[in-house]
Amino acid sequence: MLQVSDLHVRIGSRRGVVRAVDGVSLEVPQGEAVGLVGESGSGKSMTLKAVLGVLPPEAKVISGEVLLDGRNLVGLSHAELNKVRGTKLAMIFQEPMSALNPVMRVGRQIAEGPQVHLGMNRAKATERALDLMRRVGIPDPERRFRAFPHEFSGGMRQRVMIAMALSCEPEVILCDEPTTALDVTIQDQILRLLAKLCRESGVSLVFVTHDLPVVAQVCQRLAVMYAGQVVEQGVVREVLTEPRHPYTLGLVRSAPDVDQVRSSLVAIPGSPPSLVTPPAGCRFHPRCKFAEEDCLVTEPPLRLISPGHATACLHHERCAESLRAERAEIAAAKDGAAHTETAHAEEAER
Amino acid sequence: MSAVTITDTPGAGGTPPEAGTAQRVRTRRAQWYKQPALMAGLVIVGLILLACIAAPLLTPYNPNTQDLNNTLAGFSSKHWLGTDQLGRDTFTRLLYGGRVDLRVAFLAVLFPFVLGTILGSISGYFGGWVDTIIMRIVDIVVAFPFFVLVIALVFVLGNGERSIYVAITLVGWVSYARITRGEILVAKRQEYVLAAQSGGLGHLRIMGRHLMPNVISQGIIYGMSDIVQDILAIVTLSYLGLGIQPPTADWGTMISDGQNFLTTHWQLTTIPGLAVVATGFGLSLIGDGLADLLRPGQS
Numbered sequence: 001m002l003q004v005s006d007l008h009v010r011i012g013s014r015r016g017v018v019r020a021v022d023g024v025s026l027e028v029p030q031g032e033a034v035g036l037v038g039e040s041g042s043g044k045s046m047t048l049k050a051v052l053g054v055l056p057p058e059a060k061v062i063s064g065e066v067l068l069d070g071r072n073l074v075g076l077s078h079a080e081l082n083k084v085r086g087t088k089l090a091m092i093f094q095e096p097m098s099a100l101n102p103v104m105r106v107g108r109q110i111a112e113g114p115q116v117h118l119g120m121n122r123a124k125a126t127e128r129a130l131d132l133m134r135r136v137g138i139p140d141p142e143r144r145f146r147a148f149p150h151e152f153s154g155g156m157r158q159r160v161m162i163a164m165a166l167s168c169e170p171e172v173i174l175c176d177e178p179t180t181a182l183d184v185t186i187q188d189q190i191l192r193l194l195a196k197l198c199r200e201s202g203v204s205l206v207f208v209t210h211d212l213p214v215v216a217q218v219c220q221r222l223a224v225m226y227a228g229q230v231v232e233q234g235v236v237r238e239v240l241t242e243p244r245h246p247y248t249l250g251l252v253r254s255a256p257d258v259d260q261v262r263s264s265l266v267a268i269p270g271s272p273p274s275l276v277t278p279p280a281g282c283r284f285h286p287r288c289k290f291a292e293e294d295c296l297v298t299e300p301p302l303r304l305i306s307p308g309h310a311t312a313c314l315h316h317e318r319c320a321e322s323l324r325a326e327r328a329e330i331a332a333a334k335d336g337a338a339h340t341e342t343a344h345a346e347e348a349e350r
Numbered sequence: 351m352s353a354v355t356i357t358d359t360p361g362a363g364g365t366p367p368e369a370g371t372a373q374r375v376r377t378r379r380a381q382w383y384k385q386p387a388l389m390a391g392l393v394i395v396g397l398i399l400l401a402c403i404a405a406p407l408l409t410p411y412n413p414n415t416q417d418l419n420n421t422l423a424g425f426s427s428k429h430w431l432g433t434d435q436l437g438r439d440t441f442t443r444l445l446y447g448g449r450v451d452l453r454v455a456f457l458a459v460l461f462p463f464v465l466g467t468i469l470g471s472i473s474g475y476f477g478g479w480v481d482t483i484i485m486r487i488v489d490i491v492v493a494f495p496f497f498v499l500v501i502a503l504v505f506v507l508g509n510g511e512r513s514i515y516v517a518i519t520l521v522g523w524v525s526y527a528r529i530t531r532g533e534i535l536v537a538k539r540q541e542y543v544l545a546a547q548s549g550g551l552g553h554l555r556i557m558g559r560h561l562m563p564n565v566i567s568q569g570i571i572y573g574m575s576d577i578v579q580d581i582l583a584i585v586t587l588s589y590l591g592l593g594i595q596p597p598t599a600d601w602g603t604m605i606s607d608g609q610n611f612l613t614t615h616w617q618l619t620t621i622p623g624l625a626v627v628a629t630g631f632g633l634s635l636i637g638d639g640l641a642d643l644l645r646p647g648q649s
Contacts, residue, residue: 054547086550098541103563
């Protein structure tokens with residue numbers, strides 16, 4: 001089980017200190033997939049990198065813990081961390097082309113992990129790589145083993161990445177937008193593959209994305225991040241159908257058809273705040289239509305509103321209200337349409 | 351042609367255009383023999399190498415055997431390129447001299463190449479104070495002209511082949527270090543390095559197995575032009591009496607020995623000089639050809 005508690009990551013930049021991750025807490029139970037959703041720059045990727053200890057040199061974990069089976073990974077030495085990375089934690093990247101070494105044969109790249117971490121010899125590791133390639137659905141693995149990444153299509157490359165991530169049977173796989181660079185049909189294949197592997201081998205997934213339908217397809221739990229903080233957290237279905245934070249509500253309304261047919265998509269006004277000088281109080285208040293006086297002052301904590309559903313909005317009832325109103329409107333419109341239809345039908349009968 | 355490679359794979363799941371480029375580079379590499387510069391260079395250097403290696407078969411003479419009854423002879427069927435002031439066969443000395451010069455030149459590129467590449471990649475990969483220290487040393491060495499420093503070092507270390515290696519290595523590594531450092535600085539930002547780190551691979555493995563194959567080609571290309579400079583350096587040192595010691599034949603000593611007879615027996619200096627020029631020309635052509643071949647993205 002992977003637990004992140006109160007993680008703070010700061011990045012030094014010319015414009016000042018960026019509070020990229022500001023008090024993020026997450027829990028990834030064994031065998032579950034947790035979605036991490038938010039706009040670009042909301043700190044999703046930084047959180048993953050901090051968990052793995054591969055932050056860029058200008059970024060630092062200021063405080064907080066990353067517990068893997070009760071052991072804190074923050075502050076481990078490079079050598080100790082290397083024993084955890086690859087064996088217990090693995091990562092799948094967004095761009096499989098750039099995340100694979102262009103001059104190494106894909107088979108060798110898959111076999112490298114077992115060779116280094118499991119002490120396998122070359123022949124055994126090759127066997128295992130071929131086995132993994134079969135498992136992730138790469139056809140004709142014996143021939144593909146010797147191919148270079150550029151000879152693969154995007155979807156096949158992502159399968160290679162998945163095979164690499166699985167190569168040492170990790171407990172948690174961190175996925176950084178693994179399907180963003182793929183077209184929709186391939187995306188679906190890859191998601192099904194990940195979900196299947198997750199079920200079969202009991203691997204937990206942390207799934208970073210900004211694509212809500214993807215989260216709905218793969219994950220059981222969901223955390224929504226905004227400006228370096230988790231603003232809403234809970235079971236996927238509940239968070240997506242009953243969002244209790246205006247930002248989540250905005251995300252749901254800007255995505256086509258998660259739950260119901262909507263007539264128009266609504267964009268969230270404004271743009272994400274600077275993380276050098278984040279707004280006081282609730283960080284979403286400048287873009288929030290429900291914002292009140294108190295939102296400008298108090299920084300709202302993440303509070304449980306029902307079992308397994310937490311939000312950091314002081315006025316979360318207003319989200320629910322707004323949602324109810326919208327639904328009523330849609331229902332009314334549908335009703336109206338139905339009425340006119342029957343009216344038309346009756347007229348035709350006469 | 352580029353349009354075809356990109357559009358003919360509609361179902362490939364968004365094949366990025368660089369895949370097409372990589373493909374072209376590979377086909378171009380597979381047809382290396384179609385590069386005129388590379389081929390010409392390989393032929394020239396190949397012939398010279400072959401002649402030097404096969405020296406005992408090509409000439410019946412010993413390069414150091416003197417024949418004082420037959421000094422300063424002109425071209426003849428017995429002595430193709432004549433003899434020098436001690437009656438030694440010039441052709442024989444040319445071939446045996448080439449053996450020495452080419453061997454020394456090759457090793458004098460290999461040592462700085464290895465040292466510079468290792469230090470350069472450490473510098474670029476780790477950055478920070480390691481980088482600062484190594485790069486300041488590079489700056490110090492670069493501040494002196496190549497020949498001045500090599501000559502000074504050989505002077506301090508004493509004459510002979512070993513001093514040449516040491517001197518050229520100590521001076522020559524800086525170029526390789528700079529080239530490799532620059533390449534590593536770019537390459538280490540690539541995602542595959544991050545992926546390797548996330549996979550729990552050690553620094554040594556990442557540098558050696560993942561970065562090195564991606565950055566080594568620039569060093570190799572530079573090495574090809576560097577070998578020309580090294581041949582010149584060795585010949586120059588020998589000419590100055592600091593390099594290969596007599597009676598061992600080498601092109602530099604031959605030139606300096608012959609210069610006393612320049613007005614009467616021009617061939618004694620000109621022929622080894624031409625050998626230096628031909629070798630340098632051939633190696634430069636190979637270097638250019640390799641650069642074209644290994645540099646990606648241009649056709």
